[in-house]
Amino acid sequence: MADAVKEKEVPPAVVEAEEENDDAEEDGVVDTPANGEGKKKKKKKKPKKKKVEQTEPPRVAITKLFPDGNYPEGELQEYKNDNAWRTTSEEMRYNERMAMEDPETTYASIRRAAEVHRQVRQYARKTIKPGMSMTEIANIIEDGTRALVEEDGMESGVGFPTGLSLNHCAAHYSPNSGDTIVLQHGDVMKVDFGVHVKGRIVDSAFTLTFEPTYDKLLEAVKDATNTGIREAGIDVRLGELGGYIQETMESYEVEADGKVYPVKAIQNLSGHTIIPYSIHGGKAGKSVPLIRTEDQTKMEEGEYFAIETFGSTGRGRVVENGEVSHYARAWDAPHVPLRLTSAKSLLKTINKNFGTLPFCRRYLDRLGESKYLLALNHLVAQGIVHDYPPLCDQIGSKTAQFEHTILLRPTRKEVVSRGEDY
Structure with a gap:
C-alpha cells in the first residue's frame, strides 16, 4: 500500500496573508503583491429568486404563490350594535390570536380555498363568452380549481359540482355527459362553485349577463347579498336577517321587453351554515332565509355561513324540474x-x-x-x-344569484371569499 502524501507546511505569516487576501476578495478588493496596487474585482451577485406568478389558464398551485402559508385575509367587517365591543375586547383578541397561530387552523384552510376561488373565477369571468358549451365552461372552472388547490382526495379539491344554471333555472344545474347546451348572448347565467381544503368549503357565486337588459336584476341581488353580510352577526336572529335581505332585494325593478317586473326574493331558497365536508351544515344546519320569517334561531360565534341570495322576475318560488346532475x-x-x-x-x-x-x-x-x-x-x-334536481322558477322569467361565505370570528366577521370583482 502506498504511503499517504504529506502536506507541505506553510509558515503562519503566509497563512495569515492568504486569509486576509481571501477577505479582501469577498469585499471586492484584491491586493497584488507584485506591484503593490489594489485591483477591484466585481462582486458576484447571487441570482434573485424569480417571483412565481399565476399562468393563464391558471395552473400554478396557491401554495407555490404563498410558500409561507400566509394566505390573504378576507374583507373584515365590524359587528354592529350590542356586539361592537368585541373588536377591542382583550379576551376576544386573545382567542383569535391563539386560533390563527396554529398552521392547521380553520382560518388557514379557508383562506387557501378562498384564494383559489378568487383566482379561478377571475380567469373564468373574463374567459366565459356566448357560444361556449356548458361542459367547456364547467371544465375551465374545475380544471383550474383542481390545479390551484392541488386536488388530493379528501384533503383538498372541488367543493361541489359547478352550477351553471340558466335564466329561469336558479340552482343545481351542471352539465351531464353528452350535454349540448350552448351559452347564448341573451342568457342570464349563475356561476356557483366551491373549493375545499381539509373539508373547509368556500362557497361563492356570481351571475353573468352579456347585454344590459337584466343589469338591474343583478344589481338587486348583489345588493341583497351585501345587506345580508352587513347585518349578519353573533346573536342576530335569522328570521330578522331574512327581512333585511328581502327589503333590499324587492326595492328594485327591471324593465324588459317594454314591461316592468318587480324583483322578487325567491322565498323557498336560502343561505346556510357550512361545516367540515358538509355544504349545508349537516343535520343541524341553520338556514338564512331570503324573506322575513318568525325563525328566532340566532347566529353564533365561530359559525361559518354562506350568505347567498336569489332574485327573480317571475313568481319568486322554485320547483324541481329537469335532469338531475347533483348528488x-x-x-x-x-x-x-x-x-x-x-x-x-x-x-x-x-x-x-x-x-x-x-x-x-x-x-x-x-x-x-x-x-x-x-x-x-x-x-x-x-x-x-x-339527489338535487334543478330548481326553476316559471319559464320566461330570469333569476340571478350572488353569494359569499363569512366567518363569525370572536372579534369581527370575515367575508372570506370577497374579491375585487364582487
Whole structure:
C-alpha cells in the first residue's frame, strides 16, 4: 500500500496573508503583491429568486404563490350594535390570536380555498363568452380549481359540482355527459362553485349577463347579498336577517321587453351554515332565509355561513324540474342491506372520493365509472344518497344569484371569499 502524501507546511505569516487576501476578495478588493496596487474585482451577485406568478389558464398551485402559508385575509367587517365591543375586547383578541397561530387552523384552510376561488373565477369571468358549451365552461372552472388547490382526495379539491344554471333555472344545474347546451348572448347565467381544503368549503357565486337588459336584476341581488353580510352577526336572529335581505332585494325593478317586473326574493331558497365536508351544515344546519320569517334561531360565534341570495322576475318560488346532475351522500346515511352488487361498488367509490361532499355524474365518469345510473338511483331510493334536481322558477322569467361565505370570528366577521370583482 502506498504511503499517504504529506502536506507541505506553510509558515503562519503566509497563512495569515492568504486569509486576509481571501477577505479582501469577498469585499471586492484584491491586493497584488507584485506591484503593490489594489485591483477591484466585481462582486458576484447571487441570482434573485424569480417571483412565481399565476399562468393563464391558471395552473400554478396557491401554495407555490404563498410558500409561507400566509394566505390573504378576507374583507373584515365590524359587528354592529350590542356586539361592537368585541373588536377591542382583550379576551376576544386573545382567542383569535391563539386560533390563527396554529398552521392547521380553520382560518388557514379557508383562506387557501378562498384564494383559489378568487383566482379561478377571475380567469373564468373574463374567459366565459356566448357560444361556449356548458361542459367547456364547467371544465375551465374545475380544471383550474383542481390545479390551484392541488386536488388530493379528501384533503383538498372541488367543493361541489359547478352550477351553471340558466335564466329561469336558479340552482343545481351542471352539465351531464353528452350535454349540448350552448351559452347564448341573451342568457342570464349563475356561476356557483366551491373549493375545499381539509373539508373547509368556500362557497361563492356570481351571475353573468352579456347585454344590459337584466343589469338591474343583478344589481338587486348583489345588493341583497351585501345587506345580508352587513347585518349578519353573533346573536342576530335569522328570521330578522331574512327581512333585511328581502327589503333590499324587492326595492328594485327591471324593465324588459317594454314591461316592468318587480324583483322578487325567491322565498323557498336560502343561505346556510357550512361545516367540515358538509355544504349545508349537516343535520343541524341553520338556514338564512331570503324573506322575513318568525325563525328566532340566532347566529353564533365561530359559525361559518354562506350568505347567498336569489332574485327573480317571475313568481319568486322554485320547483324541481329537469335532469338531475347533483348528488351527495346523506350526512346520516342509514345502514341498509344493498341488494345490488353495483350499488355496493358505487357506494365504495363515493365514500372514498367524496364522502359527504356533493358530486355529479361527470365526476363519476372521470373516475372511470360507467353504467352506474341504476346503482345510483338505488342508493337514492334507499336514502343513502340524496339527489338535487334543478330548481326553476316559471319559464320566461330570469333569476340571478350572488353569494359569499363569512366567518363569525370572536372579534369581527370575515367575508372570506370577497374579491375585487364582487
